[in-house]
Amino acid sequence: MITPTHYLLLSMALFTIGLAGVMTRRNIIIVFMSIELMLNAVNINLVAYSAQVQNLVGQVFAIFVMAVAAAEAAVGLGILLAFYRNKETVNIDEMNLMKW
Amino acid sequence: MAEAIAFYVLAACILGFAVLVVTAKNPVHSVVFLVLDFLCVAALYVTLGAEFVAAIQVLVYAGGIVVLYLFVVMLVNVKRPPEAFRAGGRHATLGLALAGAVLVEAAAIAVWSRLSPAAPASAAQTVPVSGNTEQVGWLLYTSYLVPFEVASMLLLVAMVGAIVLARKES
Amino acid sequence: MVELVLIPLLKIIVVLNATLLGVTYMVLLERKVIAWAQSRLGPMRVGPYGVLQPVADAMKLMLKEDITPARADKWVFTLAPILSMVPALVVYAVIPFGDEVHLFGRRISLYITDINVGLLYVVSVTSVGVYGIILAGYSSNSKWPLLASLRASAQLISYEIAITLTLVSVVLMSGTLSMVGIVTSQASQGVWYAFIQPMAFVIFFIGGLAETNRAPFDLPEAEQELTGGFHTEYSGMRFALFFLAEYANMIVVSSVATTLFLGGWLRPFPNVEFLSFLGIVPGWCWFLLKSFIFLYLFIWVRATLPRYRYDQLMRLGWKVLIPLAIANLILTAIVKVALA
Numbered sequence: 378m379i380t381p382t383h384y385l386l387l388s389m390a391l392f393t394i395g396l397a398g399v400m401t402r403r404n405i406i407i408v409f410m411s412i413e414l415m416l417n418a419v420n421i422n423l424v425a426y427s428a429q430v431q432n433l434v435g436q437v438f439a440i441f442v443m444a445v446a447a448a449e450a451a452v453g454l455g456i457l458l459a460f461y462r463n464k465e466t467v468n469i470d471e472m473n474l475m476k477w
Numbered sequence: 478m479a480e481a482i483a484f485y486v487l488a489a490c491i492l493g494f495a496v497l498v499v500t501a502k503n504p505v506h507s508v509v510f511l512v513l514d515f516l517c518v519a520a521l522y523v524t525l526g527a528e529f530v531a532a533i534q535v536l537v538y539a540g541g542i543v544v545l546y547l548f549v550v551m552l553v554n555v556k557r558p559p560e561a562f563r564a565g566g567r568h569a570t571l572g573l574a575l576a577g578a579v580l581v582e583a584a585a586i587a588v589w590s591r592l593s594p595a596a597p598a599s600a601a602q603t604v605p606v607s608g609n610t611e612q613v614g615w616l617l618y619t620s621y622l623v624p625f626e627v628a629s630m631l632l633l634v635a636m637v638g639a640i641v642l643a644r645k646e647s
Numbered sequence: 648m649v650e651l652v653l654i655p656l657l658k659i660i661v662v663l664n665a666t667l668l669g670v671t672y673m674v675l676l677e678r679k680v681i682a683w684a685q686s687r688l689g690p691m692r693v694g695p696y697g698v699l700q701p702v703a704d705a706m707k708l709m710l711k712e713d714i715t716p717a718r719a720d721k722w723v724f725t726l727a728p729i730l731s732m733v734p735a736l737v738v739y740a741v742i743p744f745g746d747e748v749h750l751f752g753r754r755i756s757l758y759i760t761d762i763n764v765g766l767l768y769v770v771s772v773t774s775v776g777v778y779g780i781i782l783a784g785y786s787s788n789s790k791w792p793l794l795a796s797l798r799a800s801a802q803l804i805s806y807e808i809a810i811t812l813t814l815v816s817v818v819l820m821s822g823t824l825s826m827v828g829i830v831t832s833q834a835s836q837g838v839w840y841a842f843i844q845p846m847a848f849v850i851f852f853i854g855g856l857a858e859t860n861r862a863p864f865d866l867p868e869a870e871q872e873l874t875g876g877f878h879t880e881y882s883g884m885r886f887a888l889f890f891l892a893e894y895a896n897m898i899v900v901s902s903v904a905t906t907l908f909l910g911g912w913l914r915p916f917p918n919v920e921f922l923s924f925l926g927i928v929p930g931w932c933w934f935l936l937k938s939f940i941f942l943y944l945f946i947w948v949r950a951t952l953p954r955y956r957y958d959q960l961m962r963l964g965w966k967v968l969i970p971l972a973i974a975n976l977i978l979t980a981i982v983k984v985a986l987a
Contacts, residue, residue, distance in 0.1 A: 379484045385587045387488045391495055393580040398499035400572030406504055406550055410511050413542065414495050417518055420534075428525040433604075436530050437616050443537050444628045448635030450542045454549045455642030461553055462645075505723060505785060512778060532767035540774030544804060547781055551797065610764055610824055 384425030391418035405469045409453055416446045483524050490517040504550045508543060515539040529610040650753075658759045662739050666895060671701040673894040677946050684950035711883035716788055719880070723786040728881070728888035731779025734772045735895035741765040742902045743827045745912045745931035757912075757931055758827060765826040766818060769903055770811055773858065777803050779892065780877050787880035796877035798957055799860060799867030805964040806857035806864075812972035813847040813854070816979045817907050820844060830911035837918035841908040846975045848908045850968055852944075855900035857964065859893060862949035866957050901941035902934075909937045 391414060398411030420439045427435025461467060464474075494514035501507040515538045522531035604615040617625050675690065675697065682689030690697030715724055745757030762768060777800050784796020817840055818824055821832040833839055841848045857864040868876035878889045905911060912930030916922050955963065 379481055382587055382590075383484065383488075386584060387491065389580060389583040389587065390492055393576045393583070394492065394495040394499055396579060397573055397576035400575060401569050402499065404504060406546060406553070407499070407507055410498055410507060410546060413511070413538075414498065414514070417515065417538070420530075421518060421521065424522055424525055424527050424530055428527065432602075433609075433612050433616055434602075436527050436609075436613055437621055439527075439530050440533060440613070440617075441624060441628055443533060444632060447537055447542055448631050450545055451635045451639040452642070454545060455639035457549065458552065458643045467553055503720070505720070505782075509723065509726070509778075509782070512775075516775075528762065528764045529767070532764045532771050535771035536767065536774055540771055540777070541804075544777055544781070544800070547778070548797070548800075551781070551785055551793070608763055610767075 381425050381429045384421060388418040388422040388425070391415075391421065403468050403470055405457060405467050405472070408469065409450065409457075413446060413450065416442060480524060484521070487517050487521045487524070490514075491521065505547070508547045508550055511546070512539050512543050515543065527609060529613050654753075654755060655759060658755075659740075662744075662759060663736065666736065666739060666898065667891070669898060670891050670894045671705060673897065673942065674704060674890075675700050676942070677949075680943065680946045681950045684947070705887070708887040709884055713883045713885070714880075716880045719788045720786040723782050725885075727779050727783035727786060728885045728892070729779075730782060731776060731892040732888050732895065734776040734779075735892050735899055738769050738772050738899045738903075741768055741826050742899075743830055743906060743911055744934050745929065748929075761825055761827045763823070763825045763828075766814055766824045766829070766907075769826075769899075770807075770814060773896070773899070774804075774807055776892075776896065779889075783881070783889070784877040787877075789880060792877050792879045795867045795879075799877055802857060802860070802864065802867065802957075802960060802964070805961060806854045806968070809850055809964060809968040809972045810854040810858065812969065812976055813844075813851045814907070816844055816847045816972075816976045819976070819979050819983060826906055826911075829907060830913065833910045834913055834917050839908065839910040839913070844908070844975070844979065846971060847979075848904075850972050850975070851904055851908065852941075854964075854968060855904060856945065856948065857960070859896040859900055859945075861893075861897065861945055863952040863955050864960055865949075866954055866960065897942065897945055898938065901938045901945070904941055905934060905937040 395411040395414030395418065398414065399408050402408055402411070420442055423435040423439045423442070425435075427433060427439075457467070460472060464471065466472070491514055494510045494517065497510040498507045498514060501510060515534060519531040519534040519539070522528070522534060602616065602620060604612045606612055606615050678700070679689040679697070690700040693699045693703045715721060740759045741762060743758040743761070747754050747756050749755075780796050780803070781800045784792040784794075784799075787793070817829065820836075820840055820843065821829045823829060823832065829840075856862075860868055868878070878886055881889060910917065910933075912934045914922070914925040914928065914930075914933055916925075
């Protein structure tokens, strides 16, 4: 019997894998992809609970999260490309233009 | 029974591919594993009866966002060896320890909330159509019309912003 | 048990075999039709009138040496043709070939399944097919395939938008996303959607030409241009998979266009009683005939029109087809609301 707690644990595990990716990797594209993993974990949670209480608000919210994720990916990658054109690196340790 | 098998298989695939995304040395491999991960998540949505969200997941995430990532990975052809992009030693251990702490805390909350009685669910809005797509569409166009329009404005702004940011300075 | 597993399994086997056979004979059909358009005869030696040519082609491709370029990414190099072929085949799960047939005392529906987001499934699965092209170009570790694959995939994702907008206008007319539902709504409204949505039909056909990398939009894979495009470094069976994936995509676009715009398995003038003698021909025959007309149209266009340059191609997709598709959608919505 699959309870929503199973889905909750799955989404938490996916979230922490994404979190580990954000905090460990130095390639900024991998960091962006880990953020997408975290957003997907949230979506899984929303849809699972929407199926449990039979209220479609969760699915509507999940669609909005997807739209926001698309917008964020586009703008984030645009920023990355603009930065790469100037500094030729994707290592976030070297993206320190605002350091003192 | 079939539902349990489907859930465990899909959950194992999702978590396995996610670990591979985060640990692959080659960014293109990471992107391929991300696509497979999103397809497994879409299959999970289908088992939950949310077929519209599943189709949108494949269309938007796997077929749009990840293609964008793949393009950028290819445009940013780094010449340095990929090992330079793994944080060494102290950073990595600290990051993994923090992630592990978050996981333990969240699992504790999840288990504790199962032991205590669940809060009563809010009353679902009755929509006069049947079928998952139709109901989601009804909600999007009546109760959640304002967020819908705001989301479309957001996407427009993001499109314009991405074009302006990524354009070559002429 | 029989209904749940055995019948769909049999349907899948039949559809897959028919598709692969059709795809291999599409190669022969294309060579013959282009030859006839150029006043020559095409393959004539192998078998009577060249009918066994695809068998010879298949044997040649299977027996060729399997070369992988040096320092190519081996796993991705192997994965790319698979990622190109699988979406083309998976779409057949929702295409309705006919209505119902009575065999061995059971009513067997002539489609593998009918999901209620069928059209969305078709669009989303074909949008995953872009990966095969990008990964093929990347994994060949060579600059011409990389450039060609980036061009081809940019073309694909641009024309996907125009196609999806035309599909939305069809869904506006039919009120359902299920493929079988779209055909039955054409039956109940008594008209094929090609006649009440002509602009959507034309835009879908042009977009379909661009989606399958067919002439006149085949710059990314033309031999004279980028030395064979994204499949330059592929040989033998992997090249065969790309080749077959392109033809399978063609058949998919034809089948989807038939279902959406030409009434699927319906006979011409489905509500006119005078022509009910046409009902002798079973539904799936009408479907195959209409798909075949589309395939012939694909090949005819290839034999006739010159190739678009890449910037002209992108301009056409973004500045002409997308505004037209949006205009068509708005017009359809206005007319539907006004008539309700």
